[in-house]
Amino acid sequence: MILLDVRGVRKSYRSFGQAPVNALNDVYLRVPAGEITGLVGESGSGKSTTIRCILGLEKPDDGWIEFDGIRIDGAGKEQRRRLQREIQVVFQDPTGSLNPRMTAGELIGEGIRVHRLRPNRAAERVRVLELLRLVGLDERDIDRYPRSFSGGQRQRIAIARALAVEPRLLICDEAVSALDVSVQAQILNLLQDMRDDLGLTVLFVAHDLAVVRQLCSRVAILSDGHIVEEGLSGEVFADPRAEYTRQLLAAVPIPDPPVARARARERLLALAQPLSLEVSS
Ligand SMILES: Nc1ncnc2c1ncn2[C@@H]1O[C@H](COP(=O)(O)OP(=O)(O)OP(=O)(O)O)[C@@H](O)[C@H]1O
Numbered sequence: 001m002i003l004l005d006v007r008g009v010r011k012s013y014r015s016f017g018q019a020p021v022n023a024l025n026d027v028y029l030r031v032p033a034g035e036i037t038g039l040v041g042e043s044g045s046g047k048s049t050t051i052r053c054i055l056g057l058e059k060p061d062d063g064w065i066e067f068d069g070i071r072i073d074g075a076g077k078e079q080r081r082r083l084q085r086e087i088q089v090v091f092q093d094p095t096g097s098l099n100p101r102m103t104a105g106e107l108i109g110e111g112i113r114v115h116r117l118r119p120n121r122a123a124e125r126v127r128v129l130e131l132l133r134l135v136g137l138d139e140r141d142i143d144r145y146p147r148s149f150s151g152g153q154r155q156r157i158a159i160a161r162a163l164a165v166e167p168r169l170l171i172c173d174e175a176v177s178a179l180d181v182s183v184q185a186q187i188l189n190l191l192q193d194m195r196d197d198l199g200l201t202v203l204f205v206a207h208d209l210a211v212v213r214q215l216c217s218r219v220a221i222l223s224d225g226h227i228v229e230e231g232l233s234g235e236v237f238a239d240p241r242a243e244y245t246r247q248l249l250a251a252v253p254i255p256d257p258p259v260a261r262a263r264a265r266e267r268l269l270a271l272a273q274p275l276s277l278e279v280s281s
């Protein structure tokens with residue numbers, strides 16, 4: 001089943017006195033339910049614009065987007081409210097999306113309250129604590145304010161906040177790019193577990209091809225506002241058809257996924273040992 005279907009979207013930005021920028025030219029992208037789909041492309045290729053159109057923050061000039069069979073631009077009030085919960089996004093820099101006057105607990109719990117996902121405050125608190133643990137933060141962090149966390153910890157609050165409302169689609173726009181490898185590995189494992197256990201669908205936007213190859217079952221390659229190639233990751237990485245994909249792959253050596261996973265685990269173990277943390281296999 002296709003959960004998200006981007007159908008021939010075009011989008012250009014017009015600013016007064018300047019030539020329009022064609023950010024998206026006829027983008028088609030299908031995101032199957034219960035899978036992690038990668039969206040790869042160099043800076044300026046249109047990744048964030050695609051996401052902004054999916055979120056309804058930009059209106060396509062042409063084409064449309066369907067989520068679970070419903071056109072996003074044609075959604076009524078009740079459907080829009082549902083979409084706001086079902087599609088969550090985590091950006092590279094979460095600072096702007098975290099209100100500095102709210103504690104981590106309030107930030108994570110906000111959506112639970114707005115969408116009435118728990119019957120009372122006590123049940124809400126239990127869920128918030130669970131989410132803190134899930135993203136590798138401490139239960140005691142619940143009363144701390146965003147500015148007292150590191151960048152990577154703030155990113156984990158943003159991820160917990162997105163997961164709190166039980167989305168069906170999680171969009172990560174370079175969400176782990178700024179994290180160090182051990183935290184990155186932890187978050188990537190979390191995404192894989194959520195896909196396996198809860199059937200979460202993920203659209204994973206990244207420039208790190210090794211991470212995409214390891215994580216994503218499918219991948220779409222965006223260049224200059226076009227999807228130049230789309231398919232199963234294994235096939236695209238092993239035998240790229242588009243010249244652009246070949247150039248991308250030639251520019252960086254990408255280890256096989258099992259090798260990359262083993263290395264990530266080694267790094268995690270090395271980091272965990274001095275702290276005597278437990279690393280699940
Ligand atoms: N608000 C805007 N006004 C004018 N041009 C814009 C605007 N937002 C994006 N663009 C242009 O649209 C094109 C696509 O930008 P977009 O942000 O989607 O790229 P991206 O693939 O997300 O890049 P990055 O990897 O750097 O985040 C770029 O040429 C960019 O300069």
Ligand SMILES: [Mg+2]
Pocket residue numbers: 047048049173
């Ligand atoms: Mg971007």
